[in-house]
Amino acid sequence: MINDYLKNKYLRYLNIKKTLKDMDALNERLIREKEIRQEFFANASHELKTPITSIRGYAELLESGMITDEATRKDMISRIKKEADHMNMLIADILEVSKLESNDIRPEVMRVDVTLLIDETIETFKPKADEAGVTLYNYAKPGVFVYADYGHMDEIISNLVSNAIRYNRKNGKVWIHAANEDGLMELRVRDTGIGIPKGECSRIFERFYRVDKGRSRQSGGTGLGLSIVKHILSYYKGTVEVNSKVGSGTEFIVRIPEKYEP
Ligand code: ADP
Secondary structure (H helix, E strand, O other): OHHHHHHHHHHHHHHHHHHHHHHHHHHHHHHHHHHHHHHHHHHHHHHHHHHHHHHHHHHHHHHHOOOOOHHHHHHHHHHHHHHHHHHHHHHHHHHHHHHHHOOOOOOOEEEEEHHHHHHHHHHHHHHHHHHHOOEEEEOOOOOOEEEEEHHHHHHHHHHHHHHHHHOOOOOOEEEEEEEEEOOEEEEEEEEOOOOOOHHHOOHHHOOOOOOOHHHHHHOOOOOOHHHHHHHHHHHOOOEEEEEEEOOOEEEEEEEEEOOOOO
């Protein structure tokens, strides 16, 4: 009798101990998530301040009447526009990150024709590629597919292709491959660009992490593209791999299960 009583009491004690441990772990996770959110907003505000400071500086110069030369005035106005465009892209990416973070994802899963999507992406990025002197090639087999949200797949391919142009060289090339294999859709985006130092290959997926901040900003980068790609991939239980050689080029390999399983 007493034995049973003690045994029950001991089991209750073990249960309470486990609950307390779980609560501690949950608390720690919440604190860490709060820190990550705070860090993100601090970085985002800092990133937004840069174009605002530039716009203000140019506006003040124009207002002062010191710039009398018409060509310089026009140049400043086009810089203001470029900074405003950069702010727009930053805001769009910040909103995308916070949407993905809040798990406010309601994907409309459909059969996405990846080969056609690559054609459309090439069409969209052609002006940008022409300007950079880069040629884009679609090497995907016909009819490559994946079951996913069209917008998500577009976001992944667009981010990788836009980077492959941005970090390329004059007369550079970008090859986009896609295939269905072993239940996976595999997408490869390879470029002849500047490459990424070995030690930085894992860091480029961190929010706002850039190997060359100047080059990224200059060419309209926000530092959020790859973190968005990674986030979307985790949703589809997909992976991304990078192979790169400084001075020769980079290849990103994305693998996503063909069939979506929530
Ligand atoms: P960004 O808007 O700066 O391009 P991303 O998150 O897309 O932000 O990429 C993070 C960083 O990774 C870039 O700033 C760049 O330094 C590096 N990077 C990404 N793609 C490539 C590539 N194809 N070649 C070389 N560097 C790249």
